Amino acid sequence: MDKITSGDIAALFEALHGTFRDKRDELIALDAKVGDSDLGITMNAAFEAASNTVASLADNPMGKQFMMAGAAMAKAAPSTMGTLTATGFMRGGKALGDATEIGTAEMAAFWRAYADGIAERGKAKLGDKTVLDVLVPIADSLEASLAAGVSLGDATGKASQDAKAALEATKDLVAQHGKAAAFADKSKGLQDAGSTVAALLIETVAAFCNR
């Protein structure tokens, strides 16, 4: 599949919800190590709400669907990652503007806006061991693919690979923000929980684009 169109969004969010429903316990366990064990619960709740919201929005512009999905997440899961993810989807959706389909260009624009929105809201820097450390590589990867004229399926596949590598690299970082900062030393060697969410997101998107 080389384009995502308005009618696909509901299925995409269903797939995303599926991912976070499946990964619920894994994310709980991950967040338990240097956090408060809620990540699996909140991400599942966020994408359940988002999926329910977009289910009946197929007639709306794509950008609006993503923004409404974000707003629903903000209400359903107001944790750090819940609110940041909501912010990401709202900003990403806004960046889509009036686009009626998502190709590599729109996908790149979406993730750049997503990453920027989260950077602004969370005030973290690259290297602080946050979700940003995977989001920025995703946006970079997509922009590089766009420049190279790569198709959506391949571009998202590549972005997902790059995200995995970036996720792996978060193990070397020391947490500066959120609950994990209290466990700064203990956090070393562990992959960042929020970054894991970002990697799962792009992985699911890539799988969706390569169905």
Added chain:
Amino acid sequence: MDKITSGDIAALFEALHGTFRDKRDELIALDAKVGDSDLGITMNAAFEAASNTVASLADNPMGKQFMMAGAAMAKAAPSTMGTLTATGFMRGGKALGDATEIGTAEMAAFWRAYADGIAERGKAKLGDKTVLDVLVPIADSLEASLAAGVSLGDATGKASQDAKAALEATKDLVAQHGKAAAFADKSKGLQDAGSTVAALLIETVAAFCNR
């Protein structure tokens, strides 16, 4: 030894304290079954206080020494058995009047007053599975020995044997008073904790009289 004299009282209370120090954990365990586990602590505290009090009272009339021992117990161990035992010693001491030595007659008078005092204070009836169910047999036994002209050593020895039998008989009773009443059914088959104290008391007295 056929008489206890004023100078013996300190040693008697030392012996009593020794008994309850040794039996502390056993009484705790017994009281734990249908009570609050304090009996070993309170009896040890009561006799420690009594022993300390009489240590310097050798010049006083015997009756007064017992009464002061009782008053010290009341302050040191105001639990059910602590206060009842205090009452017993105060009444028993009072019954000794001006006696300068304790033979079988005085011993019988002491225990009768002891039992009556506790009956009055605790308002229990015979058969209610309380300390009374051993105290009354002790007093009865001593009075029978007195009538038969038995010496102090033998009379207390016999009273101690009778107390043991009476203690054994408490197993068949159902508790009507105190914390054990809450466990009425469970109390069946168990020997009464307070009655155990009474049996230990007379056993120690008998051993003291037969040194």
Added chain:
Amino acid sequence: MKKFLNDPKNFVDEMLEGIYLANSDVTYVNDDKRCYVKSAPKPGKVGIATGGGSGHLPLFLGYVGEGMLDGAAVGGVFQSPSADQMLEVTKYIDQGAGVLYIYGNYTGDIINFDMATELADMEDIKVLSVVGNDDVASSVVGEEHKRRGVAGIFFLYKAAGAASEEGMSLEDVARVAEKAKDRTRTIGVALSSCVIPEIGKPSFEIGADEMEIGMGIHGENGISRKKLTAADPLVDEMMDKIFAEQDYKADDGVAILVNGLGGTPLEELYILFRRVHQLMSERKVNVKHVWIGEFATSMEMAGASISVLHLDEELDRLMAAKADTPFFKHFAK
């Protein structure tokens, strides 16, 4: 044993030191920290004293203060104070109008308060007693005199304290306390045991998924031990015992006390109360006064109790009155 303490022997006295350092409105007499009294007794007022074992904070001493009690004799953990201590408190708080003892129905306490009453009589202090026996789980109807006193004694303190503050006579204050006692019922449930500092291990065992309905605040046997159920059916079962005792009619008023035993979070007490209120509403009974929190604990025991006071006009007024103690504050309504 996982407790903040120094030598377990000093548990009660160091706790009392902390209380006196924190509150200048209370003090002690006879050079004995366990003879706990209001710093400034109100002249002419009927004195009200209580007493009982430690380990139940804010019970018993926590209710000494304005609009409540005048003194409390403090025992060791789960131990009665001595008759001497009760007497010292009595002598200090008597303002010539006599003294009312309100305490729980436990043999050790009764024996000592009886002794104290005799001693006070020798000092020409008139003493009356009302013995709280609100725990419906501890004996059947008709045998109420055998029932334990638990958290519901709070209502007796509140009623008698406000009555005394109003200037009632000893006989009237006792009448009010007696009436509150007759109209108070409590049922509890325990989820875990507690550790007496000087003993150092749990007072009893209870399974990881078990509860005991009706268990006493020293771990005395309750009515039934079984698997913990959801909150609503549990409250239903507990309240059945209370509803069976008194005729709560439509438009009657009640005061409700939902009490935590120590280890149970406040959040859960509100979940229990929610159901209590639903049951009262179904019966059209007016819940006019509500207290939710820790009022009579068993140290760290997890569990809760529900107490209901069946109001009449007088009790309603007395419940609403102001109270101000170091442990209990109530603005007049």
Added chain:
Amino acid sequence: MKKFLNDPKNFVDEMLEGIYLANSDVTYVNDDKRCYVKSAPKPGKVGIATGGGSGHLPLFLGYVGEGMLDGAAVGGVFQSPSADQMLEVTKYIDQGAGVLYIYGNYTGDIINFDMATELADMEDIKVLSVVGNDDVASSVVGEEHKRRGVAGIFFLYKAAGAASEEGMSLEDVARVAEKAKDRTRTIGVALSSCVIPEIGKPSFEIGADEMEIGMGIHGENGISRKKLTAADPLVDEMMDKIFAEQDYKADDGVAILVNGLGGTPLEELYILFRRVHQLMSERKVNVKHVWIGEFATSMEMAGASISVLHLDEELDRLMAAKADTPFFKHFAK
């Protein structure tokens, strides 16, 4: 999990139902029980809102009432409420004089309160924020902005609430809260874990004889985990961290809050306070206000925290002022 609850999903909402049924002085807006406000906001007064996760009762909503706060957005257990909920509370409590947010320094809360501030701005409501960060264990001196907010936020509420009641402007109320924040320090110690209802098992493990000094109220890492010591040396070690932070001079005044985390009996808190008072007395520091009890809990977690507010004349006056909320009552001194 041994808790009084029905479906864990309904834990927070059923708790809130209980609270509303028990107290008519508080209500909710926007048809959302988690938007908790005073029933009758005082006209013209600066509004004060807080918010944060559930599971900390009486924190956060418990301080909504006279002389304290005007509203609280209520999150799930240990979860931030949403920016929308904060906005709804803000809109209701704003009396034209603006609204001050006082909340704890946690990323989730910050992100949502920041979002709410932007939303409020769009509604022309002026909002200022003060973020409590009193936990000395959570970061070193110089990095105070990284510190967690724990029980000491109580002092910020009390100071700002009284200031607002006095009629101060938004800027002044914020100044007072900021000052209280700068002068408040807390250190905690945990003895046991707690269970989030929807998770159903303990948040962390801790040995049967271990304590963790400095652990956060959600179980965040502290400074050191070791064998539980006696209370006095423990308090000494904890207070060393606080004394190292501010210059408490002879004749200075302090307010002390000894807070139970939920599972620790009140008796033990007084034993801790006793030692705190001794240490203050050694330094000739005046302990002018004392609160001991449960003020910021972690459900059933056993443990305690000690908070010290270094008073000045203004804070002294504000601490003494009357407060009357369903969960916190203080008669003016």
